[in-house]
Amino acid sequence: MKPPLKRRVPKPxxxxxxxxxxxxxxxxxxxVGAKRRAEKQALKKHLAxx
Numbered sequence: 001m002k003p004p005l006k007r008r009v010p011k012p013x014x015x016x017x018x019x020x021x022x023x024x025x026x027x028x029x030x031x032v033g034a035k036r037r038a039e040k041q042a043l044k045k046h047l048a049x050x
Contacts, residue, residue: 030038
């Protein structure tokens with residue numbers, strides 16, 4: 001009969017990583033999509049006024 005296999009203990013996880021990923025740590029500006037949408041809205045507003 002074979003001896004039982006040794007189980008590996010998982011590495012401890014960094015508890016701060018999920019928090020940083022969920023709130024997009026470090027980002028202090030609008031996303032590219034938000035900027036593009038704002039530009040489109042401004043263009044439509046300008047064309048409607050003219």
